[in-house]
Amino acid sequence: MTSAHSAYEELCTLFSRLARFDHLSAIGGWDMQTMMPPDGSKARSEALAELSVLKHQILTAQKTATLLEQAQQESLNGIESANLLEMRRQYDNAVLLPESLIEAKSLAGARCEHAWRAQRPANDWDGFSENLSEVVKLTREEAQIRAQAAGTRRYDALLNLYEPGMRSSDLDRIFGDLKTWLPDLLQKVVAKQEKEPCLPPQGPFDLEKQRKLGLSVMKLLGFNFDGGRVDVSVHPFCGGVPQDVRITTRYNENEFLTALLGIVHETGHARYEQNLPREWLGQPVALARSTAIHESQSLLFEMQLARSSDFMKILRPLVIAQFGEQPALEESNFIRLNQRVRPGLIRVDADEVSYPAHVILRYEIEQALVEGDIEVEDIPALWNEKMHSYLGLDSVGNYRNGCMQDIHWTDGAFGYFPTYTLGAMYAAQLFQQVRQAIPNLSDDIAAGDLSALFHWLQQNIWQHGSRYSTETLIANATGEALNPRYFRQHLETRYL
């Protein structure tokens, strides 16, 4: 740190204070999803909203602006400059919106989500679209303000909240390319797999044994249990704080693979959090780089590592230790189970070949929505058309498992979806680089020695937090900018 009482140092104190409030938001939010009984809901929402307002007030105070200006003139080293840049980014993102808009959007999102919980099972598009229209209207206002300040398109301004530096022109190019080969690849893989027998495991699978299996896999993947835990929630997530990472899963007695691979996925998120730069925790520079980079770590664990035939050699014995042998768990069948490709209507259940189609579909619709090219009432027809064209599936009239399936739009999180596929692409590119850096990687994995892999991730991704832009981080780690070629290569190698 620089000399005492510098503006930069005052900012560090201020952001450290904000991080402490973030800590309580994170634990209060985690508890809400995992532990809280129903009657606690209203009071908890109010308490968390009160804390959000407070954090926003502190961050956007005139004093913060003044300190940011002053610190700009101070002599800072590399990481301090990066920290200041991230402080500035948080401030700019927060200060742009009038408090009335923030409150209106938060209320509209909460109302839309609350109603959606009943409307989705009832397939009630008319009811839902009315609430969603209000969320979209407020989102457009937000996008307009942000776009004007940043000098970008409206959609790009939202996208940048999740993946700073990314532009829709990049996505149009990347996703445009994907669309030229993905539907064809998908058809080929499905046709190939149709000829291969694949036995489903026969349950029931005792929930306590599933839990133990999950713990053993988390241990294998290096999760630090002194600094985190795993619990159950309806929607799996990775929450908490870097010193205390809370992942969740949900178990189903009839089928254990979804919960298990879900745990692997969240453990990828968790290891990133647990290995962010310790000495900088509490400062913006110690935060994970972006939503897409976060997802690259979970997908690297889930898709690149855990679903590989190398990893199956160590995963299978752990499964058998809990549930015993059965034909479906024989090696070749077990691999096929974990590499099964089957296009379906539901994004969260999708395999890694179909997944980008779900994302592109949503990207195209949400971009047009935010830019004002379409209205909420246009969504179902577009959804059906794209679902048919990209995945060959019919979603007509099936709103519940169509355009009403996700929580993102109900909450106003437009611009988030692309980060899933960006994450998958970063993961493929990083893993390809890991393969080159660790010549014996396959043998290491099959022998259960993941230390070199984790060391590489620690050195190249985890320890940097937000020190570098996504572009620089990826270029430093792999020697080139984001290159979707590795993702295509990965899919073709594994599935064709």
Place this chain on the structure above:
Amino acid sequence: MTSAHSAYEELCTLFSRLARFDHLSAIGGWDMQTMMPPDGSKARSEALAELSVLKHQILTAQKTATLLEQAQQESLNGIESANLLEMRRQYDNAVLLPESLIEAKSLAGARCEHAWRAQRPANDWDGFSENLSEVVKLTREEAQIRAQAAGTRRYDALLNLYEPGMRSSDLDRIFGDLKTWLPDLLQKVVAKQEKEPCLPPQGPFDLEKQRKLGLSVMKLLGFNFDGGRVDVSVHPFCGGVPQDVRITTRYNENEFLTALLGIVHETGHARYEQNLPREWLGQPVALARSTAIHESQSLLFEMQLARSSDFMKILRPLVIAQFGEQPALEESNFIRLNQRVRPGLIRVDADEVSYPAHVILRYEIEQALVEGDIEVEDIPALWNEKMHSYLGLDSVGNYRNGCMQDIHWTDGAFGYFPTYTLGAMYAAQLFQQVRQAIPNLSDDIAAGDLSALFHWLQQNIWQHGSRYSTETLIANATGEALNPRYFRQHLETRYL
């Protein structure tokens, strides 16, 4: 409420905001004791301390003082006046201490407690006493400031944080009287019980069955599971917020009664919280009256109700439903088990006859500590001397089960211990009144119908929150001020 924008109304908004922050403190604190992995400790302590500082700043702001002055001139009804009085009390208690002292004490307490978790099993008095000295030093500073403002003795100023209106001169009288007859009564009861055979239940007692037994007893006692939960912690407590009450227990496979009666105790606390005046939640007047009144509810549930031979008639079948029949669970033996008096070193394991001796011992030591008559290094010798004199037990060298057994002093909660015995006395007095109000009480209890008892508590205690002073609350409920005679009567009737 009074007309819009009155000072009183502004205060309501302000205290409602504080209650939302209290909510997050409560859940963050509960999580720390029940869920948090060890590496989360430092960050959590810092986050909770930061929130404490914030709450203190809001509460003690000049604006609060001004509003309190203005509201004093406004026309308020009875409950509003009581609310204003409680606001004023919170303000006065908070404004006295400088922020630096509050933060220092909170950090010292957290550090002392954290180290104590390892030092206690290691019997490490030297390590512990060093941390405790810092806590005592800061507690004396606090007591000095509070005493000066209140015009009381130092110790009384701390006592009043837990039991407003209580004085050490009252306690000296009440406890002085207790000391004249309690050791003698204790000896007589022990001598009487030595002649009665009492078989211990034979374990092991499956933890899952203990958990189910606990849940069935909580249900019987009217715990609202939609607004609360039960978990495991090292030191059982009742936390959370009125809308979401979190009680804890700890299980031991060899012995189930301690955990079970512990659950009954915390359920007493919980029902008070769950039945505080709903329409006033968030306002100071809706808070529980005092620590001693809180304890009176838990002890009424545990000691007056659950350990009575009437209640055994409904408790015993629930126990047998989980663990089956065995000689120790036969009715007369089961009653003897639950009314067993056996002086021991550990306060939390003490029966209700020995318990006051543990409290008086601590009261005398902590009073002398706070007043500066003794130092931390004097504690062990005094402890041993009093343990021998009041309970006839030897604690020399046994710090772990002696002066290091409690969490209170590690956290700086001096002045708290007397409220346990005050609570026992209020409980006896209240229950005596309940017996008069409900002539068929014994039969009702034995038949499992507790509705009239709960209705009486709801009408006379729970629904009032902090509407009345402890003195008025007790006088309204029982027709007289605190009268220790009922406690003595209760012990003599049950045990002689």
